[in-house]
Amino acid sequence: MTDLYGMPERTADRGIGRRTILRGASGLVGLAGLQACAPARMVASAPPAPLPGERPRLIPLRVTPDQLIDVKCCIRPLRAAGPNLATELIGDTLVVHNYGHGGSGWSLSWGSAEIAVGKALSVLPREIAVVGCGIIGLTSAVVAQRAGLKVTIYAREMIRRTRSFRASGSFTPDSRVALAAPAGAAFGDVWEQMARLSWKAFRTYLGLPGNPVEFGDSYNLSDKPIVKREHPADPAIIASWANTGLPQQNSEFGEYRERIRDIVPRPIDVPPDENPFTVPYVQRSSQMHFNFPSYAHTLLSEFFEGGGRFVNRDFHGPAEYAALPEKVVINATGYAARDLWRDTTIIPVRGQTGWLVPQPQANYGVRYRNIMLTSKADGVVVMNTNPDIGEMLGVGDSMELPDRGNIEEALKIIAPALAPREA
Numbered sequence: 001m002t003d004l005y006g007m008p009e010r011t012a013d014r015g016i017g018r019r020t021i022l023r024g025a026s027g028l029v030g031l032a033g034l035q036a037c038a039p040a041r042m043v044a045s046a047p048p049a050p051l052p053g054e055r056p057r058l059i060p061l062r063v064t065p066d067q068l069i070d071v072k073c074c075i076r077p078l079r080a081a082g083p084n085l086a087t088e089l090i091g092d093t094l095v096v097h098n099y100g101h102g103g104s105g106w107s108l109s110w111g112s113a114e115i116a117v118g119k120a121l122s123v124l125p126r127e128i129a130v131v132g133c134g135i136i137g138l139t140s141a142v143v144a145q146r147a148g149l150k151v152t153i154y155a156r157e158m159i160r161r162t163r164s165f166r167a168s169g170s171f172t173p174d175s176r177v178a179l180a181a182p183a184g185a186a187f188g189d190v191w192e193q194m195a196r197l198s199w200k201a202f203r204t205y206l207g208l209p210g211n212p213v214e215f216g217d218s219y220n221l222s223d224k225p226i227v228k229r230e231h232p233a234d235p236a237i238i239a240s241w242a243n244t245g246l247p248q249q250n251s252e253f254g255e256y257r258e259r260i261r262d263i264v265p266r267p268i269d270v271p272p273d274e275n276p277f278t279v280p281y282v283q284r285s286s287q288m289h290f291n292f293p294s295y296a297h298t299l300l301s302e303f304f305e306g307g308g309r310f311v312n313r314d315f316h317g318p319a320e321y322a323a324l325p326e327k328v329v330i331n332a333t334g335y336a337a338r339d340l341w342r343d344t345t346i347i348p349v350r351g352q353t354g355w356l357v358p359q360p361q362a363n364y365g366v367r368y369r370n371i372m373l374t375s376k377a378d379g380v381v382v383m384n385t386n387p388d389i390g391e392m393l394g395v396g397d398s399m400e401l402p403d404r405g406n407i408e409e410a411l412k413i414i415a416p417a418l419a420p421r422e423a
């Protein structure tokens with residue numbers, strides 16, 4: 001009798017029966033074979049999780065250029081001191097800023113919103129405005145509603161058209177979020193508060209219809225033994241953020257993730273007999289992902305069902321905030337705050353993602369050389385990074401035109417690592 005994947009069903013002696021079968025089978029199910037002759041029922045759902053000691057039977061990700069359906073480019077709003085959560089009075093209007101989250105806006109959104117709404121509540125308003133409807137504005141609006149406030153969002157674009165929708169969608173809470181020296185030690189505490197609150201909030205969205213938030217396995221593949229990549233300061237580089245306004249090397253960026261190592265899954269080495277890839281060294285970790293359409297739909301539904309109002313509006317300067325009927329405003333305009341609020345401390349950090357057709361039967365991620373693939377319900381995200389320059393990639397670059405060639409090159413680099421194992 002065969003199971004959904006064409007494999008004999010597990011015997012009563014689950015471990016032995018399955019192991020015996022797998023010794024003779026490829027760890028990575030043959031790509032060509034699967035696509036050419038698999039009956040449709042074979043790809044109906046993800047394979048069962050392997051037992052400890054088993055080689056997982058991964059369905060290979062299809063990474064041919066014909067699968068590429070979109071390339072998106074976006075700017076991370078990095079501030080050396082970390083996100084702006086300050087308040088200021090414009091006329092008689094209290095403006096609470098909530099922008100500048102670098103490459104961590106999705107990941108820190110709930111915690112950042114809690115801080116911003118807490119500041120807004122200090123003057124006991126009954127209603128507030130939120131300017132901006134990216135992930136930061138929308139989350140701030142929902143948190144404010146949960147605190148009992150009437151909320152109007154004013155924005156040029158609703159979330160699906162914002163820069164937020166051009167991100168990749170993983171829990172990356174300390175990606176280009178601040179520079180260590182200008183942010184100072186105190187920022188670490190604020191960051192940890194934001195990261196912990198956000199992690200907790202995201203977990204309340206697990207298992208909901210449409211999987212707005214989910215976990216997936218992510219494999220780090222290497223031709224050499226895997227060691228943590230360090231970026232020590234290069235003393236030959238004299239220029240720095242302090243004397244140029246831009247970071248000049250990776251070591252200037254703040255790293256905070258160790259502060260939450262007790263709650264976030266850690267990578268583990270995969271032993272050779274459990275390695276489903278042909279590449280010799282592998283680590284596996286569990287990664288939290290956000291599926292943009294489903295998550296945005298869930299948040300917007302909560303916002304409108306809670307009586308929220310959306311007004312399509314383009315602001316041209318702080319004075320227009322003071323003219324709003326709401327006397328407390330959360331400013332969540334992301335990178336656009338650089339022009340709108342003349343905040344030239346915002347540093348653009350360009351990034352781009354390629355999107356392959358969703359492959360729910362192959363719901364895992366792979367990192368190999370400089371390429372990252374993440375298979376989510378809303379598509380397989382491809383990123384072509386450069387581990388040698390790490391966080392410095394895209395720094396100071398505000399060009400938002402996508403470059404398809406860069407993603408096609410990424411697919412070529414990663415394809416051999418996904419080739420099926422020999423039996």
Ligand SMILES: Cc1cc2nc3c(=O)[nH]c(=O)nc-3n(C[C@H](O)[C@H](O)[C@H](O)COP(=O)(O)OP(=O)(O)OC[C@H]3O[C@@H](n4cnc5c(N)ncnc54)[C@H](O)[C@@H]3O)c2cc1C
Nearest residue numbers: 105106107132133134136156157164168169170315334351
């Ligand atoms: C390639 C890439 C990958 C990324 N991946 C991740 C990831 O995996 N995880 C993660 O946590 N983060 C990631 N990020 C970072 C994340 O995308 C940002 O931190 C986040 O999108 C910032 O959201 P925001 O709401 O502040 O800004 P935006 O999404 O830019 O929203 C700004 C809002 O303000 C409105 N607005 C702007 N100007 C005006 C105006 N003048 N008048 C009216 N409205 C205005 C806009 O219409 C919009 O609604 C990534 C970024 C990039 C570039």
